[in-house]
Amino acid sequence: MASQWVSGMSINSQQSYDVIVVGAGAMGSAAAYHLAGDGQRVLLLEQFATGHTRGSSHGGSRIIRYTHDKADYMRLMPPLFDLWRQLEAESGQPLLQMTGGLYMGPADEPFLCGAQEALATLRHSYQVFAPGELADAFPQFCLPAGWLALYQAHSGILAASRCVETLVRQAVKRGATLREQTQVQQITPMGDGVRVQAAGPAGHETFSAARLIITAGPWAPRLLALLQLTPPLKVTHQQVAYFAVDQPDLYAVGRCPLYIFTALPHYYGFPIFEKPGHVKIGLEMVDTVVDPDAPREADPAAVDELSAAVAQTMVGVQPRPAQVDLCLYTETPTHDFLIDRHPEHPQIAIGCGFSGRGFKFAIGFGRLLADLATSPPGSYASEFWLPRFALTQFLAG
Ligand SMILES: Cc1cc2nc3c(=O)[nH]c(=O)nc-3n(C[C@H](O)[C@H](O)[C@H](O)COP(=O)(O)OP(=O)(O)OC[C@H]3O[C@@H](n4cnc5c(N)ncnc54)[C@H](O)[C@@H]3O)c2cc1C
Structure with a gap:
């Protein structure tokens, strides 16, 4: 989805981007892949080396299936299979085995x-x-x-680590900037945009962007707490x-x-x-x-x-x-995924709580997060949006 709203921001310095994505697991790498394909200037920050084994997205295999007990989840599946196949075709990497x-x-x-x-x-x-x-x-x-x-x-089976590696590689090919070993330590909403402070091989650095996406997996509770958000995770x-x-x-x-x-x-x-x-x-x-x-x-x-x-x-x-x-x-307590904007800072989109089922959706949820980040606050026009992902579902207890 093109973003006039984002391109309205004035971005000058070398450390400024249209969108910063925190976390290069399945979700963040997919978001960066779509955003870079949309022509957004993207910075993908990862606290470890990409492909590390300390989070949720590593390993040789993840299940992908139409079969769900809820029709709204099942409805998302056919386009997800298509997107994974498109990534295979674009990258030349075998990713999905039926x-x-x-x-x-x-x-x-x-x-x-x-x-x-x-x-x-x-x-x-x-x-x-x-x-x-x-x-x-x-x-x-x-x-x-x-x-x-x-x-x-x-x-079928998605070759998980290869999928993440491919998403990152294709995101970079499409123009995204990747910074590994760079840990986000502070996030400050600034007007319509955001400032991010991180520690990496080059010491402490500050980046700014019009939009931020937080896809920090098991570290999400820590980053969200910096923004006074404590969903039950x-x-x-x-x-x-x-x-x-x-x-x-x-x-x-x-x-x-x-x-x-x-x-x-x-x-x-x-x-x-x-x-x-x-x-x-x-x-x-x-x-x-x-x-x-x-x-x-x-x-x-x-x-x-x-x-x-x-x-x-x-x-x-x-x-x-x-x-x-x-x-x-x-x-999350309901096992539904949390994908939404921050209620007070709509320039920040969040994707977390993906439990043991999220991988298959990553290429679609990357699209959804990119759409949330680059469309006006209040808009949920995205192929992969379900109302059950809304933050209010979880904060209401
Ligand atoms: C054993 C197991 C089996 C599974 N089986 C399936 C399955 O069969 N099918 C399926 O669909 N799903 C499955 N899943 C679920 C799926 O793998 C996860 O839902 C998905 O990988 C979550 O991805 P993520 O990007 O949210 O998290 P992660 O992969 O953990 O990525 C988050 C990234 O953010 C980085 N990060 C965190 N904080 C910071 C910071 N401050 N600064 C910079 N970077 C930061 C982390 O280092 C990490 O790389 C399984 C999960 C597990 C653990």
Whole structure:
């Protein structure tokens, strides 16, 4: 979206930009990519090296799927697949591998009921298997009585770290300026614009811009507090584990879809994709609140819980993982995403609370954040806007 409103600002010095984006994870790099494509002069600031493993966007794989339990989220999906494919075509990088997806849980489980209703409403095809019917089609899984498996073809894997690297590289190609190892420490709204103070390899620096986008992932609560904003955000420890499989061809892409077990324990996994002979599986951990800067280690009790669940429901998977990797979620109480402008300083747009589901949306939410930053306050004209993202949804408790 072109921005006459932004281009009305007078910007002269070398350290001045149309838009500054704080944080080069999936969301910030996507916002910078779209803004630079719109012809905005963009500065992307990242406190570590891009591609680092301390936030939420690193790793070889993330699930992308039409299947959601709410039709408004599901409606966003087809254009997201298109945007990821466009990025692939533009960059020449393979980013999206289609696999199909299996969603499994008790027949009356709310996610599965909502997903079938939404898929039917939006006329997307799907198949339902009872436990006895699953073995022929997908012998990798065995379900308890009373469960069902929903198969939906529009499901696949995004090569996460490669996606972020590609978004950053394409943003820079389109003219964005990237500053790594540069930590934003102070944000001061100045009239219609904003001043940002940061510490980096060149010492302390001050940048100014007409607009600011904060996409700081698990560090968002700290930056928002500088602007007297304290939405309810919980930062939690997460881990994913790589299990060896007995018959690699059974878990190969093409034979094995991605899989989500929606009942407790809630866990999800991939066919063999990143690590030869191994499937990656993650357990959703809800209660382990952490400081994103504190050192962390794998939680052995959660590894045990995941291993027990895998042994119960999956066939030919070794009982203990060969490797465990760490990650972080930033969650709102409703698990909806927070994407809006600052209520008193509409020149500042915020995107956070993307929890364990945000990656697939990043290329669309980058578009939304770019639109929020460059359109007049009060305008929500963007293909990816949903009213459930509004800050008021969270501040109202
Ligand atoms: C284990 C795991 C599995 C997941 N699985 C899926 C999945 O299958 N499908 C899916 O769609 N989503 C999934 N997600 C969720 C998805 O990965 C996240 O929602 C998404 O990566 C969030 O991106 P972000 O840009 O908001 O945060 P981040 O990636 O954390 O990026 C924020 C960036 O801001 C930088 N920053 C912070 N403060 C400052 C500062 N002061 N100055 C400069 N820079 C700063 C940080 O260093 C960081 O690089 C998963 C997440 C995890 C952890």
